[in-house]
Amino acid sequence: MKLVIINYGAGNIKSIQFAFKRLGYDAILSNNPDEIKAADKVIFPGVGEASSAMQMLKESGLDTLIPTLKQPVLGICLGMQLMCKSSEEGNTKGLGIFNVDVKRFNNTVKVPQMGWNTITDLKSKLFKGIKDEAFMYSVHSFYAEACKESIATTTYSVDFASALQKDNFYGVQFHPEKSSVAGEQILKNFIAL
Amino acid sequence: MLTKRIIPCLDIKNGRTVKGVNFVNLRDAGDPVELAKQYAVKGADELVFLDISATLEGRKTMIDMVLKVAEHVNIPFTVGGGISSIEDVDVLLKSGADKVSINSSAVKRPGLVNELANKFGSQCVVVAIDAKQINDEWIVHLAGGSIPTDLNLFDWAKEVESRGAGEILFTSMNNDGTKAGFANEALAKLSETLNIPIIASGGAGNVQHFIDTFKEGKADAALAASVFHFGEIAIKDLKEVLRDNNIAVRL
Numbered sequence: 001m002k003l004v005i006i007n008y009g010a011g012n013i014k015s016i017q018f019a020f021k022r023l024g025y026d027a028i029l030s031n032n033p034d035e036i037k038a039a040d041k042v043i044f045p046g047v048g049e050a051s052s053a054m055q056m057l058k059e060s061g062l063d064t065l066i067p068t069l070k071q072p073v074l075g076i077c078l079g080m081q082l083m084c085k086s087s088e089e090g091n092t093k094g095l096g097i098f099n100v101d102v103k104r105f106n107n108t109v110k111v112p113q114m115g116w117n118t119i120t121d122l123k124s125k126l127f128k129g130i131k132d133e134a135f136m137y138s139v140h141s142f143y144a145e146a147c148k149e150s151i152a153t154t155t156y157s158v159d160f161a162s163a164l165q166k167d168n169f170y171g172v173q174f175h176p177e178k179s180s181v182a183g184e185q186i187l188k189n190f191i192a193l
Numbered sequence: 194m195l196t197k198r199i200i201p202c203l204d205i206k207n208g209r210t211v212k213g214v215n216f217v218n219l220r221d222a223g224d225p226v227e228l229a230k231q232y233a234v235k236g237a238d239e240l241v242f243l244d245i246s247a248t249l250e251g252r253k254t255m256i257d258m259v260l261k262v263a264e265h266v267n268i269p270f271t272v273g274g275g276i277s278s279i280e281d282v283d284v285l286l287k288s289g290a291d292k293v294s295i296n297s298s299a300v301k302r303p304g305l306v307n308e309l310a311n312k313f314g315s316q317c318v319v320v321a322i323d324a325k326q327i328n329d330e331w332i333v334h335l336a337g338g339s340i341p342t343d344l345n346l347f348d349w350a351k352e353v354e355s356r357g358a359g360e361i362l363f364t365s366m367n368n369d370g371t372k373a374g375f376a377n378e379a380l381a382k383l384s385e386t387l388n389i390p391i392i393a394s395g396g397a398g399n400v401q402h403f404i405d406t407f408k409e410g411k412a413d414a415a416l417a418a419s420v421f422h423f424g425e426i427a428i429k430d431l432k433e434v435l436r437d438n439n440i441a442v443r444l
């Protein structure tokens with residue numbers, strides 16, 4: 001099992017690497033296109049601001065590589081948002097893998113959403129063994145709208161897509177690497193895809 | 194539904210927990226990693242590590258500790274204490290910390306909040322504020338409450354929010370150590386004035402205090418140390434009571 005975490009300068013990559021290590025897998029950090037293409041599974045992390053993260057992705061040429069990948073790819077948090085069509089954050093054009101826009105929460109709730117919320121309406125092998133209303137940890141001010149590609153729903157002022165899937169591409173808004181035992185199960189499921 | 198968070202806080206000096214901890218099944222109560230693992234299993238939603246080492250050597254040990262915690266613990270954690278630059282934050286986040294908390298360095302140089310939010314994102318910038326109520330006014334204090342500033346709590350909190358803080362950790366010096374409950378009036382006012390999450394700190398003594406700070410204080414999270422470390426309140430029991438009082442918690 002060759003597991004690559006895309007290292008483009010944006011993200012909590014250490015935590016993700018450690019989470020896989022706890023599961024018994026050594027994940028490699030890489031921004032090398034050949035190494036990423038040769039991986040069995042690819043993790044696309046991201047934390048921070050969308051337009052600057054997209055800029056870093058472009059500088060490394062990975063913005064054109066990621067949409068062409070054939071193996072399972074898991075975007076986490078901002079990684080997932082960048083896989084969408086666009087984001088209101090920094091008026092950013094995304095990779096367009098998921099046909100959905102990313103919006104900012106309105107100010108009827110505290111922004112960022114910070115903490116543990118439930119995921120429901122689970123529709124993918126990624127959630128095998130995860131019960132409906134399982135708790136996941138997230139920190140985010142922007143969300144993907146509810147859409148056809150949604151495979152999990154979370155409610156925070158609106159019902160939004162907390163996970164997405166299209167073909168071999170998966171994305172989760174929450175941090176499975178920080179979501180206790182249930183989060184680790186999702187990472188195990190991703191490895192087993 | 195987003196749940197209210199329960200956050201044990203660990204004081205760390207030279208890589209070891211400082212306050213005594215009364216946990217059964219703990220081989221080494223001074224080992225922050227082992228303690229953190231226990232708390233994760235017992236249902237803590239998040240952890241805060243506060244570095245009180247005064248020396249450079251102590252700070253280096255802190256980085257090693259952060260790496261070990263990130264390696265072994267599967268819930269988020271914040272690191273605070275002695276952080277005053279982008280470089281300090283960079284190494285902590287790269288070592289696996291999810292958030293950092295800054296306090297006096299932000300008072301001394303408020304632009305630090307902007308710098309950190311721009312560089313790393315608001316989601317990882319917690320501004321800790323220690324304040325004391327003097328003649329009906331809440332005054333921000335430094336150095337654990339010993340040095341008063343000329344800042345008003347609510348003005349300062351509003352300012353750091355506008356500078357990009359993602360969360361406020363408010364400790365009432367009037368309540369800290371009293372075990373008589375949190376400063377709920379000030380907390381509620383913070384929650385109503387600001388639009389970022391507020392962590393209540395200082396004064397936890399019993400389960401009712403947590404109910405009150407979530408209901409009356411409108412806090413998003415509650416932080417405590419000794420009631421958890423000495424086993425006076427078990428986190429699971431606390432959460433069950435909170436749930437029975439219609440407060441959303443992760444159980």
